[in-house]
Amino acid sequence: MAKAGDALHRAFFGLLSRLPAAGAQKSVRRYFDWWHRRPDPWRYTSDSYELDRHAALLGCLPRRDYARILDVGCSEGVFTDLLSKAHPAAETLGVDISAQAVRSAEGRAASAARFACLDIRRHAPQGAFDLVVCTEMLYYVGGSRSLRLVSGRLAGLLEPGGVLVASHPFPESRRLHRHFAAAGPLRPIEELVVRGNGRPYGISVYGRAPAPFTAPL
Numbered sequence: 001m002a003k004a005g006d007a008l009h010r011a012f013f014g015l016l017s018r019l020p021a022a023g024a025q026k027s028v029r030r031y032f033d034w035w036h037r038r039p040d041p042w043r044y045t046s047d048s049y050e051l052d053r054h055a056a057l058l059g060c061l062p063r064r065d066y067a068r069i070l071d072v073g074c075s076e077g078v079f080t081d082l083l084s085k086a087h088p089a090a091e092t093l094g095v096d097i098s099a100q101a102v103r104s105a106e107g108r109a110a111s112a113a114r115f116a117c118l119d120i121r122r123h124a125p126q127g128a129f130d131l132v133v134c135t136e137m138l139y140y141v142g143g144s145r146s147l148r149l150v151s152g153r154l155a156g157l158l159e160p161g162g163v164l165v166a167s168h169p170f171p172e173s174r175r176l177h178r179h180f181a182a183a184g185p186l187r188p189i190e191e192l193v194v195r196g197n198g199r200p201y202g203i204s205v206y207g208r209a210p211a212p213f214t215a216p217l
Contacts, residue, residue, distance in 0.1 A: 028140060029119070032098035036076065039104065044078035049199050053167065054079050056194055057135065058086055060203050062163055066090040068129040070157065072120055073097075073137030077105030077113060083133065084111035095125060121146060124153050130162040138168060138176040151179035155186050160211035163189075166204050170195075173202030180206050 035041050044050045057079070066087050071080040074094030084092040092111070095118040096102055105115040118125060121141050132154050141150045158164060164186065168176050170193050180186055186206040193202050 029097050029099075032096075033100040036098050036100040036104055040076060040078070042075060044075070049197055052197060053135075053194070053201060054082055056192070056203060057133070057165065057167055058082060060165060060190065060192060060205055061086075061131070062189070062205070062207075066131045068127065068159075069093070069131045070095070070125060070129040070133065071113075072132065072134045072154065073140075074105060074115065075101050077108060077110070077115055079133070079135070080105065080113045080115070081108070081111040083131075084113040087131075088112070090131075093125060093129075095120065120150055120153065124157060128159045128162070129157050130159045132157055132162070132164045133166075134164070135167040136169075138166070139172070144179075147176065147179050148182075152183055155180060155183035155206075155208070158185065158208040160208055162208045164206045164208075166206075167201055170200040170202040173204065177202070177204045180204065185209065 069090045069092040071094040074080045074096045077094045080094035092113040094115045097119045099117045102115045102117045166177050185208045189207050190205040
């Protein structure tokens with residue numbers, strides 16, 4: 001999708017997400033079910049921008065072992081599979097609002113990752129994660145109030161010492177990511193801006209403080 005098309009697409013969903021909650025939820029889900037009627041609609045497996053972005057995202061992850069990984073807005077699970085293969089010992093879960101996207105992700109069976117249909121604006125997956133990834137989806141959740149809610153929900157899913165990585169087009173990424181910086185448990189670790197491909201994007205890495213050490217009695 002061209003840069004101008006990206007902006008129009010995001011603007012359209014910005015307006016759509018401001019509909020009354022039930023109507024917006026249904027409309028967004030129906031649209032993405034329709035969008036995923038054909039394989040790889042975002043060209044994650046062939047577009048140089050997407051391939052470079054996925055490589056940059058993997059490169060930004062702090063080098064450590066992860067036990068549970070969550071990919072929010074996973075679409076057909078292309079990046080979810082990359083996460084699962086990079087960290088094979090982890091339990092990796094991809095969630096998306098589109099049931100059609102989740103069916104396609106499960107049908108690809110390219111890794112040990114699991115997938116579930118879930119609207120992060122309304123619900124959170126069970127349990128806690130030590131890595132949460134959120135890319136190219138926050139502009140779908142609505143205005144500042146919804147962004148604060150979703151950002152707080154994602155921050156709250158992190159285990160103490162966990163890592164959250166977000167990536168969106170730059171400079172819009174700074175507006176979308178600022179709510180993570182305001183979330184109480186999180187502290188900024190790194191911001192990377194990639195400009196070389198004509199479609200700049202930002203990657204922000206946040207960490208949740210480790211649990212306080214308690215000396216044994």
